[in-house]
Amino acid sequence: MKGNEVIAEAAIRCGCDGYFGYPITPQSEIMETLMAREPWKETGMVVLQAESEIAAINMVYGAAACGKKAMTSSSSPGLSLKQEGLTYLAGAELPCLVVDVARGGPGLGTIQPAQSDYFQATRGGGHGDYHLLVLAPASVQEMNDFVALGFELAFKYRNPVMILADGVIGQMMEKVRLDDRVPRWSDEDIERISGEWALTGKKNERARHVVTSLELDSYKQEEFNHKLQAKYRRMETEDVRHEELSCDDADYIFVAYGSSARVCQKSVQLCREQGIKAGLFRPITLYPYPRLPLQALARRVKGFLAVEMSAGQMVDDVRLAVNATAPVEHFGRYGGVIPTPDEIVEALKKQIIKA
Amino acid sequence: MSVELKEIIKEENIVYRKTPALTGNVMHYCPGCSHGVVHKLIAEVVEEMGVRDKTIGVSPVGCSVLAYNYIDIDWTEAAHGRAPAVATGISRLHPGKFVFTYQGDGDLASIGTAEVMHACNRGENIVIIFVNNAIYGMTGGQMAPTTLVGQVTSTTPRGRDVKLNGFPMKITELLARLDGTGFVTRQAVHTPPAIRKAKNAIRKAFENTKKDKGTSFIEIVGTCSSGWKMTPVEANRWMVEKMFPEYPLGDIKDI
Numbered sequence: 300m301k302g303n304e305v306i307a308e309a310a311i312r313c314g315c316d317g318y319f320g321y322p323i324t325p326q327s328e329i330m331e332t333l334m335a336r337e338p339w340k341e342t343g344m345v346v347l348q349a350e351s352e353i354a355a356i357n358m359v360y361g362a363a364a365c366g367k368k369a370m371t372s373s374s375s376p377g378l379s380l381k382q383e384g385l386t387y388l389a390g391a392e393l394p395c396l397v398v399d400v401a402r403g404g405p406g407l408g409t410i411q412p413a414q415s416d417y418f419q420a421t422r423g424g425g426h427g428d429y430h431l432l433v434l435a436p437a438s439v440q441e442m443n444d445f446v447a448l449g450f451e452l453a454f455k456y457r458n459p460v461m462i463l464a465d466g467v468i469g470q471m472m473e474k475v476r477l478d479d480r481v482p483r484w485s486d487e488d489i490e491r492i493s494g495e496w497a498l499t500g501k502k503n504e505r506a507r508h509v510v511t512s513l514e515l516d517s518y519k520q521e522e523f524n525h526k527l528q529a530k531y532r533r534m535e536t537e538d539v540r541h542e543e544l545s546c547d548d549a550d551y552i553f554v555a556y557g558s559s560a561r562v563c564q565k566s567v568q569l570c571r572e573q574g575i576k577a578g579l580f581r582p583i584t585l586y587p588y589p590r591l592p593l594q595a596l597a598r599r600v601k602g603f604l605a606v607e608m609s610a611g612q613m614v615d616d617v618r619l620a621v622n623a624t625a626p627v628e629h630f631g632r633y634g635g636v637i638p639t640p641d642e643i644v645e646a647l648k649k650q651i652i653k654a
Numbered sequence: 655m656s657v658e659l660k661e662i663i664k665e666e667n668i669v670y671r672k673t674p675a676l677t678g679n680v681m682h683y684c685p686g687c688s689h690g691v692v693h694k695l696i697a698e699v700v701e702e703m704g705v706r707d708k709t710i711g712v713s714p715v716g717c718s719v720l721a722y723n724y725i726d727i728d729w730t731e732a733a734h735g736r737a738p739a740v741a742t743g744i745s746r747l748h749p750g751k752f753v754f755t756y757q758g759d760g761d762l763a764s765i766g767t768a769e770v771m772h773a774c775n776r777g778e779n780i781v782i783i784f785v786n787n788a789i790y791g792m793t794g795g796q797m798a799p800t801t802l803v804g805q806v807t808s809t810t811p812r813g814r815d816v817k818l819n820g821f822p823m824k825i826t827e828l829l830a831r832l833d834g835t836g837f838v839t840r841q842a843v844h845t846p847p848a849i850r851k852a853k854n855a856i857r858k859a860f861e862n863t864k865k866d867k868g869t870s871f872i873e874i875v876g877t878c879s880s881g882w883k884m885t886p887v888e889a890n891r892w893m894v895e896k897m898f899p900e901y902p903l904g905d906i907k908d909i
């Protein structure tokens with residue numbers, strides 16, 4: 300199946316309550332697949348084409364405020380428009396899932412794949428001190444897996460979760476094992492899971508629920524920000540994910556996520572064939588970033604090459620983690636261009652090995 | 655012959671009481687502001703229909719952002735102008751609930767034009783309460799899309815000039831033209847008869863939700879004494895003389 304189609308299928312199967320989206324290449328198949336599947340007949344899941352990405356994310360906000368599993372998807376220019384909604388979701392502590400199948404920018408840019416949304420994904424993206432929890436799939440299987448995982452984490456932290464994919468992963472066809480169907484949450488489930496805050500209609504025995512990100516008292520707003528920061532620290536201890544390939548004996552390490560990581564797998568193999576002990580460190584959560592395991596590697600390797608389909612965004616996090624313990628360089632192709640395994644190996648030799 | 659106060663305050667003498675759907679929190683609105691009256695009417699309607707436990711409100715960005723402090727129901731606050739999209743999300747996933755937005759003219763007719771147009775065009779089964787005071791009250795009295803020609807605001811200090819700023823926007827008439835709206839009306843709350851009519855309109859809008867009659871849209875032409883720099887009495891007079899000719903009261907559509 301195609302990565303985008305798998306997102307749609309996984310959403311239905313994990314009991315998602317509502318999808319709201321606006322067409323944009325290279326991810327339109329997500330909504331198209333949902334519309335063709337008509338999940339409202341099967342599970343009652345709502346699928347609605349909104350008038351804009353702004354409306355779509357605000358529909359997600361409304362659905363999420365009711366304690367429902369709500370999601371949207373888009374690609375880079377659409378993500379820019381969703382940032383307002385995302386900061387409100389984070390500020391109101393609402394769980395939801397956002398999929399970004401990124402393409403090249405800036406501006407209207409290109410419809411070809413890119414990883415230049417890293418900053419807007421991991422730094423919050425909108426105004427205020429907040430973060431999304433960001434998952435970066437590197438296969439169609441992970442497109443499937445991260446939908447259910449994304450909702451789980453979104454509700455664990457009451458925070459928006461983003462799946463940051465790119466045009467390669469979205470359009471790629473691979474074999475995939477789909478999850479078993481999980482029924483949508485009943486009213487009782489929502490009462491049990493989110494009964495303290497969800498909008499379910501004020502019953503006599505409880506106080507009214509108010510979902511808002513407004514706090515006029517700056518001391519209380521600071522206190523709320525402390526709470527958010529504590530939540531992000533908890534993510535850092537409990538939900539950092541990464542994967543290592545041939546790192547145990549490696550002298551040099553490629554750091555790459557998503558489709559860049561797939562290309563780097565081949566580069567590792569090419570290096571090994573040439574007698575260069577290379578490995579691949581693949582962050583799976585981009586926020587929180589797997590800082591500690593990278594730091595541990597930095598103490599014993601000769602250098603890192605951050606490989607991205609961008610002019611250099613994730614490399615900042617590599618540098619922060621490595622903290623000058625070992626050399627860190629960046630190699631990128633961007634604007635919709637995908638790097639080849641060979642040019643990555645050449646870049647490693649030229650920029651890091653330098654022999 | 656003198657009458658003791660406690661002889662007057664008796665159950666059988668009570669002709670008016672605060673509806674329990676109002677929280678009792680002291681409202682932050684300026685003297686002469688229309689928002690408080692509109693809140694009261696919504697609270698009364700929800701209480702009288704017995705649907706407090708099924709009603710969800712969406713408050714805007716504007717002076718009425720804190721509406722959730724006053725009406726004792728479940729609420730969410732929406733980003734500036736986005737309330738109709740938020741209400742869409744709620745209503746689609748809670749088909750049996752009474753979902754309404756409460757929005758000012760800047761919120762609904764300027765930054766939120768797209769959201770309100772499309773919610774109405776889809777015929778979302780929601781109620782939209784639109785308080786048009788021809789100004790941005792909350793941010794200190796700047797021009798709104800509904801500001802009258804010649805009206806002085808802090809960003810039109812010499813009066814609204816159509817060459818520069820265009821014309822007062824009659825968004826309510828525009829929305830009435832969309833097939834998705836079922837009931838569209840313009841009301842005011844400046845006199846007891848007007849208040850009764852406005853309340854009937856709100857009641858009808860909520861009843862329409864039960865019948866799934868499309869989007870119900872109620873504009874309330876209101877005052878902003880602070881933004882207009884008038885006393886409450888002057889503001890009411892100005893509203894009747896200047897605003898009603900531009901924004902005539904009455905039902906625009908009722909199917």
Ligand SMILES: Cc1ncc(C[n+]2csc(CCOP(=O)(O)OP(=O)(O)O)c2C)c(N)n1
Pocket residue numbers: 715716717718734757758759760761762785787789790791792793798878
């Ligand atoms: C995105 C965004 N832009 C601007 C503002 C500032 N702002 C707050 S309220 C408001 C206008 C409110 O006017 P209106 O909707 O007419 O409500 P009123 O206060 O008159 O009831 C503006 C521009 C904001 N909060 N968010």
Ligand code: SF4
Pocket residue numbers: 682683684686687688689717787791792877878879880881
């Ligand atoms: S500024 Fe205007 S709209 Fe705001 S509370 Fe005062 S009178 Fe009401």
Ligand SMILES: [Mg+2]
Pocket residue numbers: 758759760785786787788789790791798
């Ligand atoms: Mg106003």
